[in-house]
Amino acid sequence: MLTLLHTSDWHLGHTLHDHSRAEEHGAFLDWLLDLAVTEAVDALIVAGDLFDGSNPPAQAQEQLFRFLVTLRQRLPAVDVVLVGGNHDSAQRLDAPASMLRALGLHMVGGLPRLPRTDAAAERALDLDRLLVPLTDAAGAVAAWVVAVPFLRPADLPLLAEVEDTLVAGVGAVYAQALDAARARRLPGQALVATGHCYMRGGDISELSERKILGGNQHALPVSVFPDDIAYVALGHLHLAQDVGGRANVRYCGAPIPLSMPERSYPHQVDLVTLDGERLVAVRPTRVPRATQLMRVPETGALPIDALEAALRLLPPRDPEVPEWQRPFLEACVRLDAPEPGLQRRVEDALAGKAARLVKLTRERTGTGGALGDSAVNALSDFTEERVFQKRWEQEFAIAPDAVVLACFAELLGAAQLEEE
């Protein structure tokens, strides 16, 4: 028996509308350490997007290294496999890989290949880094992880005469790596694969998962993972889900909401039990939410007076609760005319409240049409005043009044003077 802990999409260093998530990440990592110890897991797999960006802040790197060292201290025999995602810099993750390996931690930032030999047209896969043995409580190898990170076009073999070279290239890399793992494993040892990719049929949260491999039309078919693989630990989609109706091919999802629309996701990690070559169980385990995200109203938008009233009903701030645990709030207002004092009115309504305003969304009732969708077609008709007027009407249902037009003319005059 082997117990695997599967997590992904930490996005360390993330900010939500300029607000740090460092404490939330810290709370998650502390919880994860306790879970790993309580469940006595044999292995931890992190399936990409360790960091939110390719150049993560020092604080985020410190957070990762501290976590890894504490995990090693508390679980001396645990196997750890970390692979890069599309948000990560493959080279940056790989820079400390040899040092991490000395601690028994396997970091695979980019697809590892051996140095080029003169004869070979393509560099061979570095199988000693790509294939990671997992040991059980008795210290025997119980499974092999094919530790494939996010694949970039440069990682893929050049294939001629196929309809979708990206999908075919990714399929070819997996086929080659899996064949090598099959050759290495002994009977009774399970095959596990990682991936940071977009699978056909997955639900996507548009705001925080960048489309990768060129978007939906390049989604990978689940057949990339043949039936002899016991479990596929996927990253990239932030909502936990099975792929293609197979309970053993899973996105575990992100541990914290990374955008407002993700606030209703059941954030989780997966505890995976293997017995011999087969999957026995997948136990999704909910991550406690340290900081709440809320939207007023829950959906849609309210006129300013109704929004103010709703905000005034929110609970007051509890001085015992630290700043970072105050709920993040998005307020959504519907405007049918410009409201110059909007920000101030919303902030006043929130005085003394627990919630922190991170986003004020304006829904406008204007025509919403494009500037070109009108009687004005000749380029010469697009005077500065005309474009301004159309733009205003696009946002608001009314035309700009004389005062606004006079202000615009004054600004335009000043700008033209500066140009000369």
Ligand SMILES: [Mn+2]
């Ligand atoms: Mn991600």
